Amino acid sequence: MxxxxxxxxxxxxxxxxxxxxxxxxxxxxxxxxxxxxxxxxxxxxxxxxxxxxxxxxxxxxxxxxxxxxxxxxxxxxxxxxxxxxxxxxxxxxxxxxxxxxxxxxxxxxxxxxxDLMPRIDEIGPSLTNLDTGEPFSALPAPPRFLAAxxxxxxxxxxxxxxxxxxxxxxxxxxxxxxxxxxxxxxxxxxxxxxxxxxxxxxxxxxxxxxxxxxxxxxxxxxxxxxxxxxxxxxxxxxxxxxxxxxxxxxxxxxxxxxxxxxxxxxxxxxxxxxxxxxxxxxxxxxxxxxxxxxxxxxxxxxxxxxDTYKALIAHHAGWSGETKVAFSWPDAREKAEVAAAVFVKRVEQAGYEVREWCFERWGVDALGGPTVPSTDSEPPEVVMRIAWRCDDERTAALVAREMTPLTLSAPPAGLTGMGRGGLGRASELLTIWPTLVDKSAVDPHVTVTVEEA
Amino acid sequence: MALIQLRELCGYRSGDKGDVSDVAIFADDDETYALIVREVTTVRVKEHFGSMVHGMVVRYEVPNVRALNFVMRGALGGGGPRSLRSDNLGKTLGGALVRLEIEIPRARANQRRPRPDAEWAREILARATTGAADPDA
Structure with missing residues (x-):
């Protein structure tokens, strides 16, 4: 055998x-x-x-x-x-x-x-989101690709x-x-x-x-x-x-x-x-x-x-940025939270529209969230990571700059300006939109070509 | 009865599909498997993750590998390329699940999974810090 x-x-x-x-x-x-x-x-x-x-x-x-x-x-x-x-x-x-x-x-x-993108006008309208049930017509932005x-x-x-x-x-x-x-x-x-x-x-x-x-x-x-x-x-x-x-x-x-x-x-x-x-x-x-x-x-x-293939669409979902600030013991967690609050207030004062915030307290519960039991013991240090989503690239980039002044005006013993992306860089967010496509709409267009190198 | 964290009883692994997180936990023997089937319900898991998981939690029993597989919807802040979270792919959610405490017969209350012994890693780091040559090279 x-x-x-x-x-x-x-x-x-x-x-x-x-x-x-x-x-x-x-x-x-x-x-x-x-x-x-x-x-x-x-x-x-x-x-x-x-x-x-x-x-x-x-x-x-x-x-x-x-x-x-x-x-x-x-x-x-x-x-x-x-x-x-x-x-x-x-x-x-x-x-x-x-x-x-x-x-x-x-x-x-x-x-x-x-790649079904060239046929999106033909195939798209019949699709629904596999997870949410939303119809294709409810897509908030044009599809970047449609692949089965x-x-x-x-x-x-x-x-x-x-x-x-x-x-x-x-x-x-x-x-x-x-x-x-x-x-x-x-x-x-x-x-x-x-x-x-x-x-x-x-x-x-x-x-x-x-x-x-x-x-x-x-x-x-x-x-x-x-x-x-x-x-x-x-x-x-x-x-x-x-x-x-x-x-x-x-x-x-x-x-x-x-x-x-x-x-x-x-x-x-x-x-x-x-x-x-x-x-x-x-x-x-x-x-x-x-x-x-x-x-x-x-x-x-x-x-x-x-009788269907799974397929994915991705569409634009805004722009994000992030910044980090670290604090040492004592009272590291409270310092980090105050610094984040100061940052948020400054961003609001500047008039930047932030659609979504994400605050992660590294050293406390950044990854475990609500699954982490609360404790009285003080962490030796806490990194506050703040991420945000804005509608446009420029605003998402500008938000980060509001952290800089905290260098000398934050709670004591903080390290500002940590983290990837640096100042003034935004990154694009995309939403994955899973769906099902009838095989009969795909199979006749699948081709195999063999060439000799 | 006594309370014990799942970390003492189970292995874990988690991953993503869009905004859905798949989290599996693995028991080492039939008795433990029966215990987690009874105790680790979808209600408990949903409650454990609280605001991290917005959607439904579904559980699949997988007795051939003594595992439970949890499918959690709305669990990744919108899914990989959309999420603002550091863990946008839910790689750490398996670890977060085994933090859950369940009731266990008192006779097993002192059960512990082995803790890491990573002295070999510290030796490598110490060598790298001092700039000494790699003895295996």
Missing amino acids: TTIRIAGGQGFYGDTPRSVSGLIDDSIDYLCLEALAELTLAILAKDRQRDEERGFTRDLPLYLRAALPAVAEGRTKVITNAGGINPTAATRAAIATARSMGISGIKIATVLGD YLGARPIVEALEQGADVVITGRVADAALFLAPLVFEHGWSFDDWDRLAAGILVGHLLECSGQVAGGNFSGEWWTVPHPWDLPYPIAEVDADGTAVITKPAASGGRVDLDTVRHQLLYEVHDPAAYLSPDVVADFGSAVFTDLGDDRVRVTDVRGRPAT
Whole structure:
């Protein structure tokens, strides 16, 4: 029986390409690079606005530089959604990377069709917000992008056409990993249990180190060599049985506890994990810790996919700024609160319209909010972080300046002017607007092109 | 009966989807799982987070991994790219949940999860501060 080894070499835009060589040394059939979070598309949409040749994750050439020698030797293939909002430009960059390395004869596929923005007038009016139920017509600002989460099918088509590298836009994270399993094992697109097994494996691998000891709430301080970041590998059999593991040479840990942490990460109903290709029941899976950083997954059940794709819209939601001021003991908390109150009064006097304030008392309850029990003990220091939202960029930037005079006029022993952004810089806020789009409106427009680099 | 913080009983992880936070807690054995199923209700979780979570809290039981998964709507100040919060992605909400105290049989009242021993990290920091060479290099 053939076992396919697939690796999760990237978990987000900005992850480290240093993962690639360790994975390739461990002999993997597929290197899957997951580059897109909800937020990432918003960043890439801004990039493309500035330059039509951008809109893909710009670290793609770095990953390819590490992977292409093995691809050229036929040792591995690469599947990535690094195309972001502009897969065509990503493929051009990939071809340029191959040429610059003197590599030729590899086939690079581009999957298009997830970007529904060109058809927004046709598709938009029928959409409703998945979370709030609001209709498209209630959008307070024009959409910046509309992208559907495609499934594994177009990637499988690319592999059938002989692609060595597949570059997509907004394909669902886990589908990047399902596709090579469907292709290699010849799974049918109505073999729901196997598709569900593949999606579960993809979900476990899509966040790179998070299944192998990263962001792990067990005995995290005992995870071996956390600086040699672990990137996970799955060995998947034709019947859907999988073993989650990692290269022996890396740091990290794979055990029942690290795997179950990732199983539920950013999942709503575990019994109905909605993916474009299947509805997977994560609650049906049986996990067996085999020791030596190996966990076996069996018995995953699936049900027919829905007739919609999830899609995201993002729209402008104002401008924000932030500032920080720190105070030391004694009475640090009260000093910080008074300083913030003085700041707010000054902003009001200046006539700046602030739509929303956020006050965080670092050292008291900045992260835990109301879950933090009140205490009589005094913190040794408190940082007050103040963030705000304004309608326009200029006002959001000007608000920050009202902190400066507090340098000599605040409660005693304060440090003003801390924090990122500095004076006079505002950053744009975007609202993510999740929705569902009928597959019948998307599928006829999905295209796969393969070109030789 | 006695009161105990969930941190002594459970692991945790949290993440985001738009303005929705998914928070999972993980029990180490069947007895603890039964206990958290009974005690960590949606009502208690909603009350625990107070003004941080504006929307509905839904709970899913996941017995194959002895976990409870909470889906909290309106939990991230508008969602990642819209939120003014430092933790705009809700990475720390799992930790905030295990601050919750639940009732536990008195016999288990002294149960503790191990506390970190990170002496190795302090050694690295001390070496870096003094500029000494990395002995592993």
